[in-house]
Amino acid sequence: MSEYDGVSQLRADGSLRHLLSLEGLPRERIEWLLERAQRYVRPLGEPPARSNELAGITVANLFTEPSTRTRVSFELAAKRLGADVVNLEVQLSSRVKGESMLDTLFTLEALHVDVFVIRDSEPGVHGLVAAHAAPHVSVLSAGEAHVSHPTQGLLDALTVLQCKGRFDGLCVAIVGDVRHSRVARSAYQVFRTLGVAEIRIIAPPAFMPEENEFAGCARFTSLRSGLKDADVVMMLRIQKERMSQAAFPDPDRYFQKYGLTPERLALARPDAIVMHPQPMNRGIEIASDVADGPQSVIRRQVTNGIAVRMAVLSAVIEGRGGAA
Amino acid sequence: MSEYDGVSQLRADGSLRHLLSLEGLPRERIEWLLERAQRYVRPLGEPPARSNELAGITVANLFTEPSTRTRVSFELAAKRLGADVVNLEVQLSSRVKGESMLDTLFTLEALHVDVFVIRDSEPGVHGLVAAHAAPHVSVLSAGEAHVSHPTQGLLDALTVLQCKGRFDGLCVAIVGDVRHSRVARSAYQVFRTLGVAEIRIIAPPAFMPEENEFAGCARFTSLRSGLKDADVVMMLRIQKERMSQAAFPDPDRYFQKYGLTPERLALARPDAIVMHPQPMNRGIEIASDVADGPQSVIRRQVTNGIAVRMAVLSAVIEGRGGAA
């Protein structure tokens, strides 16, 4: 049930050991993580949450694709819990990536690293590393190819919960390049598990996922139809180099058809919230008026992101004690 | 008065909030910063000053151009005051820099970053970020294009004060590529404000600033004439790729005309000090005999640099308390 890529994400006692995917994580475990994360949330301008829960623990950030924001979010989450953090930017060719990542794992384990935070642009490395990790070691995904970004899914869920107070009865619209988006997949998984009634995907045909994915989601190629009465509008980042695939010769044309403007947002529920995983392409997938407008909760997502990462780090280390 | 790029660098109560430029900072505020910095100065070989003034505070170093030395100076200043530090190297094209920097600001603010240390090769980003920063957040310039390098200006002033005991009545000669130098501009501003009697600029015609800049400075194209009776000789770094602009076909020719040798230094006052912001091009703008000679205070500048940065960090956080 909690398996991912053949690796159990939970220990025998049900505690969280790895976080590789939200797929297959039990609802109670997700709700428990959200509650825990909520305890670490502090409003902007107040001092951040801090503790010594991770004193003596070493966290390694292993990023094979650049991601300043997510790396800093994990780094600060770990440091504010008292951990030592080392950052490694690893450049590996595909051919040797698997075995090199395992040797890197074994080396860092031998240096007494306890938690590996991994981002990789190819699928499978996370599961491979987790499958070979020593029993006391945890692997957390900070993004895996197009397939998974579990802490993003958790922070999205936490944000919806804070704003809406519930998941049941909500309508969530996910808009943009759903096909290539790990953010969309993790959102779909977490909202499904938490009982969101209606998840819609809105995308140009070329960005629509395969039929066997996103089961149960209504699919729209028209932004206007898809936004109607939505409670949550999740915008995705467009990668400009992919727009030609979707037959948009330039950013303006994409914006014209799929950009979230105040007028289009007005089709959603009046209290709908707007989310974006960042970094945003203002003027391509989202208008600045919306990004900075009263319905935007984009900055709150970031604050929730560090809280979620603190909760996950704290959970895997605390659970280790129980399992020892 | 304390405005820079439309942003007030001081809070309503007069305390320092941002440090973007020395232009327009009141003399008392600058003197107060120098006094404060002096408290953090420790001689080489003694343990550095340390405190917990910044415990719980997070400082982000945001550098869009490489600068190991200044980044390390700010990083150690923050760590020795007890802050958490994250380093971000951001590569942004000019076209999207402004909005991306703002989104980066908002993201880092949402991660509870309190102080942004920014270096950027284009003018205007610092002011833009400061103008949009949340009220509890401070922005410190670690170098802005050719226009401003305020902590360098402060450390230069502190060095002169330590060596000469005063500013009035001094003659300061700034030598080299004044036209493209943020170091020269910040030095000019701080020495002007602090009452230095005579500031000279010495440069080849192509490196001479526009007429409307450096008001009140005597201009020399001859190094020998310009150095005569100077109390302080500030050498600037030459960028080799710019020498052809100045009609020097090779480094030797530049050195022949504008390099500071012991013989030329002898034209200044016998107790003149020699400064350089580093990194030095030995044998181009300065002879090693001078750089390492008895009149050189170049290493002392570095030690003063970390003290100045500690003072500025401490000041903006302390003042925040008062303003809250």
Add this chain to the structure above:
Amino acid sequence: MSEYDGVSQLRADGSLRHLLSLEGLPRERIEWLLERAQRYVRPLGEPPARSNELAGITVANLFTEPSTRTRVSFELAAKRLGADVVNLEVQLSSRVKGESMLDTLFTLEALHVDVFVIRDSEPGVHGLVAAHAAPHVSVLSAGEAHVSHPTQGLLDALTVLQCKGRFDGLCVAIVGDVRHSRVARSAYQVFRTLGVAEIRIIAPPAFMPEENEFAGCARFTSLRSGLKDADVVMMLRIQKERMSQAAFPDPDRYFQKYGLTPERLALARPDAIVMHPQPMNRGIEIASDVADGPQSVIRRQVTNGIAVRMAVLSAVIEGRGGAA
């Protein structure tokens, strides 16, 4: 006696000041370092050793060639002793490297850096920096061109001591690209000093060192002959771009002749241990069956590596107190 490149590695009182090379370090000093390192060793899965011996001390990692693993090992060693650590990646052309490294040294000294950990791909920079360092400052080599990698030599010696309980009477076989290997040179030096009876080098002719090096070592071009009855088999990393020098058109051909397979390992003593400095080229110099097999102590080497680096850091700082 303890000189390297004209620099004494020991202080007048015999304490360790720099660690640049194992060549010329007295046997008692090496044995003392190994004993000290042993105190910092913790088995995998247990919390790492920690202390506050380096509280208030600043360590700078200055790497001019990339080396994630060694950098992280030094970084964690320093942090777990309570030091502040700054990482600098310096890219310098050969022409200006010497003087730039000295100016970097002087700058970092002026920032109150106490220990410099340097890796450089050219010989001589380490000695140059050490020769100019202020009296309270220590320089540790993290790898120097093909000539020296002293902490690797110490961790190799510690690993052998743990596994074999002694050095005398042992036969150590060093296999691979000995000619270009700093690991081989430091191993040779440390094992010679510690009284290893027989050191063999096994290499294709093109990878065989000059005759005047590795005095007293038996030389083998046949892996089978060289491995016979060895107690310790030290495999070296092959750089693929060098294989053509050694007349191997492809990795398979190298592996066929010089790869360590279980069958070949069986020629050594039944209790022989297998070592590798990492990163490994599995399937080129070593078969995965051997790398992960029961005789491999490769991961233990990593754990010993951090212990050795903690011991060296602790030693140079402790000794400084005595010399002050």
